[in-house]
Amino acid sequence: MVAMTEAIESAPAGTTEFTVVGNSPAHHDFQDKVQGTLRYGADWKLPGMLYGKVVRSLQPCARITAIDTSAARELPGVVAVLTASDVPFNKVVDNASGGLGELTVAQPVLAEDRVRYTGEPVALIAATEPEIAAAAVDLVDVSYADLPGIFDPEEALEPEAPLVHEAGNVLVNWRIGRGDAAAAMAAADVVITGEYRSQHVEHAYLEPESGVGWSDNGVLTLRVSTQVIEHASQIARILDVSENKVRIIASYMGGGFGGKEDMTVEPYLALLAWHTQRPVRMVWDRQESILASTKRHPFVMRYRTGAKADGTLLAQEIDIIGDAGAYPCLSARVLFAGAALAAGPYRVPNITTRSRAVFTNNVPASAFRGFGAMQVVFGYESQMDKLAERLGLTPTEIRDRNQVSKGDTIPTGESLHTAVELTATRDLALARLGPRSTATGPGCRVGRGFASGMQPYGRTIWFRDHASVWLTLQTDGSLLIRSGVTDLGAGQAASLCQIASEVLGAPLEEISVYIGDTALNPPAGGTFATRQLYMSGNAVLSGARELRDSLAAVAAEELGVPPDTLVWRDGMVRTADSSGQNRGIRLAELAQMCQRRGVSTSNLHTWRARGGEFDPEAGQGDSFPDYTYGTHAAEVEVDTETGVVRVLKYAASHDVGQQINPVRVQGQIQGGVMQGLGYALMEDHALIDGQPVSTLFANYLIPTTMDMPDIEVDVVESGEGCGPLNARGIGEPPVGPCAAAIASAIKDAIGVRPNRLPITPERVLELIDEQAAGRVAKDGDHE
Missing domain, CATH: 3.30.365.10 (Aldehyde oxidase/xanthine dehydrogenase, molybdopterin binding domain)
Incomplete structure (x- = not known):
């Protein structure tokens, strides 16, 4: 029997009359992980296999004048040394938007004439032992002639800025709008402005990039840690073979968060196994992974928000610049999500949003849990808090007057067709905080805040998934x-x-x-x-x-x-x-x-899934299948002498439509919050002229259980999601509200709002010093 169905426009009301769904059985993956029997990408080994390594550029922007591989080839145990000339088709082209207005820019598998970021692959090694492969990497002599690089996306927009690619420095320029924002802004009783900045963030999954490849009976097989087995077609193009000659098997992963959505080890394993006709294993160590893997996009977000005197929103003008790094990857799709969700879960009858992905000579940025829609939560929630303070309203009052409801129209021109349970999630999260804590010392201040988020699930509708x-x-x-x-x-x-x-x-x-x-x-x-x-x-x-x-x-x-x-x-x-x-x-x-x-x-x-169209010129059309809504509430203690922020209490509530497995839902929310708090308070893949400041966990800090309180979770089940049995997606939504909730709590504690992430102790002290010196404007900057 072969059958096909299409999605309906809206989900029917849910039911709770289930016998298996809604329970939390211990599945096979639970048992295998606890017993240590689950095999990950690095666990697969084959007889006679070789060990692969990547030779990477140490320059962020340079012309390659020569590559001397002779010393590496002569090293005993080295079986293959490959450069760009050994790649049958040395181009990866990813039109991530589906071709809606983005530049077509190819990324080489191995750099041939120039490099565009530190860590870019230049050559490949296959050797009989991993130590020999590592030694051979050091013997490949690459000669460079420095070229002027560009490392700031705003500077990359300047007319005389060096070009990362000849086609230009702007990969895509999304515009979304409805109504007349300029006229509505002019008629507003109050206009609030704000600029917010986020940072490069490392995925920091437990399992680095890994896999093994082999050729058998004319078919190349890759068993790898990947989120997308459909990369098999790209591998076939790189090798210039038919697609039925490439097989990809995905191992269970020790995390991905979007970092294994683009190809990682796949093309390098494929080339080495195809050339040597022997099995090849490749595992990136942590330093290599942090150096060269894709990162979360840093955003520069500028908001102007116009409202009536009673707090009703009239207009928004929003400009977003995302640092795409050196190559397109999935930046076009990420910046679209940022544009489409920039106003958040609020009714804005007049809006213009511009969202640009800009090339620099930094490490490429691509998919990361939340995918563009989570960065903007920091922007739109900060604007709502500032507007409330400016008008003498509480943060809950300003939201009650502007929150979207089922049936409302969002900036893309679409109507929301499922339940919006923001008030329910907010009430639950705030109630979970309980009584306010007492400061632990004379220089400490306790503050509370909350933030709501609206996160899509599923691919953009025009992909007809x-x-x-x-x-x-x-x-x-x-x-x-x-x-x-x-x-x-x-x-x-x-x-x-x-x-x-x-x-x-x-x-x-x-x-x-x-x-x-x-x-x-x-x-x-x-x-x-x-x-x-x-x-x-x-x-x-x-x-x-x-x-x-x-x-x-x-x-x-x-x-x-x-x-x-x-x-x-x-x-x-x-x-x-x-x-x-x-x-x-x-x-x-x-x-x-x-x-x-x-x-x-x-x-x-x-x-x-339901299909549709989007008009990039008009900035109107179909965007995402549905959204998951939620609210987080935080209580923090700020030490005004050291700037250290300690999270005392944290609560998160999301409407998941219908829980398929409650334990997994709770785990997704708690894990997402931990990752979001790292993004808010400490994680920063800092770069200086394209060179990473840290490539080890010794100085790239991620939160541990010692840094965070228990994450209290409340789940709402509206029964109106578009997933199976009316479920909603919950993998990404818990990350978005964290930074905004923490910033709001810090503002409540010290009286000044952070507008740049991460909110490190040094930045907290700067805010306190600026406030003491009278250099910080009152929250609610307005025109």
Whole structure:
């Protein structure tokens, strides 16, 4: 059976009459991780394998005048040294927006004539031992002639700025607008301005980039830690072979957060394995990973907000500049999300937003959990707090007067078609803080704040996304799920099992899921933008229902009852007759009956998300399938003598529509908050003229359990998400509100608002000193 369905425009009201969904069973991935039996990308080894290393540029902007590989080739144990001339097709072109107005700029697999950032790959080594490969890297002599670089995205916009690429320094210039912002701003009773800056952030996943590749019977296979197995087609182009000659198998990942959405080790493993015809293993050490992997985009966000005297928003004028680094990667898509969400969950009848991705000679920036929509939370929530103070309103009052509701129109011209439970999440988060804490010392100040966020899930609608799944009821009653989904460690595969179990009644222990293999699984698309539950979850739900309907005809005939009266549960298909006696058939018996009658017990199903169009010239059209809303509340203590900010209490509440697995939902929220607090208070991949200041965790600081309090979580279930069984995505939403909530709490403590991230002790002391010297304007800067 092969079937296909399309998404509906709006989700029906949810139900809580579930037996498997809504519970938190210990899935296979829980058990394997606890037992230490789960195999990650670096765990795979093959007989006779070589070890691969990348030779990277130490210059951020230079012309390559010569590459001498002779010494490296002569080193005993070195099997291959590859440069750009050894790459059949040395270009990776990623039109991340789908081609809507962005420049087409190719990224070389190996730099040939020039380098554009520190860490750019120049050559590859394959050797019999990892130590030999590392020694050979040092023997590759690359001669450079320095070129003028550009490291500040605002300076890169200047007419005389050096060009990172001949096509220009602006990759894409998104404009979104509705109404007449200029006229509405002129008529406003108050206009609030603000400038907010965020930083480069490292993904800092537990598992660095890794994998193994080999060639067998003319087919190249890569088993790698990746979020996107569909990179197989790009690998085929690089090798100049047909796509059916490349197979990618995704290992379960020890985290990705978007950092494994672009290719990492894949092209280098492919080239080395293809050239040597031997298995090759490549694992980036932590220093290499921090040096050269993509980062979260730093944003410069400038806001002008106009409102009536009663606080009703009239207009917003917003300008966003994102540092794309040296190559496009996914910057066009990230900056679109920033533009589309720049006004946040508030009604703004008149708005103009400009959002530009700008090339520099910094490390490339790309996908990172929250994907552009999370950076702007810091901007729009700071503006709302400043407007409230300017008008003498409380932060809750200003939001109550402007929050979007179901049916409202957002800046892209779309109407919101699912529930907006912002007030419920805010009430829960604020209540969780309880009584205000007492300062621990004379120089310490306690403050509280909160922030709300609106985060999309799923790809932009104009991509017309789809995902497929293959479900098979085996003759012994067990269920087999095959899907191209990749698992970041958040339970993407296990969630599919719960959904299928709910529909077909197969016990979880009798369900096997095979994922992430381009040769064996139907395509599901990448695991990013909180899309897999939405896409593959809906595919499993629809596919399982179709399979059940097919099987039900046989079961109903056998039991002598209408098909819609059957109950699928605990490995049985049951019915209750008028006397209350249960009669049933085991799934194994039903599968055998179907086989005897020629009824298929398999279903290959493709689910298609709602499609649409976006007009980049008008700045209007379809953007995202749906949104997840939530509110975070924080209590902090600021030591005014040291500038240290200590988070005393933290609460987070999100509307998830319907929980598939409550433990995983809570884990996503708590983990997202920890990552968001690191972004708010300490994490900074600082660069000086393109050179990283830190490439080790010794000086790139991430939060530990010693830095943070318990994260209190409250979940709202509106039953109106667009995911399976009315679920909403929750992988990315918990990151966004953190920085804004912390900034608001610091403002409450010391009387001045931070506008630059991270909010380090040094920056807190600067704010306190500026305030004491009278150089800080009152919060609510206005015209």
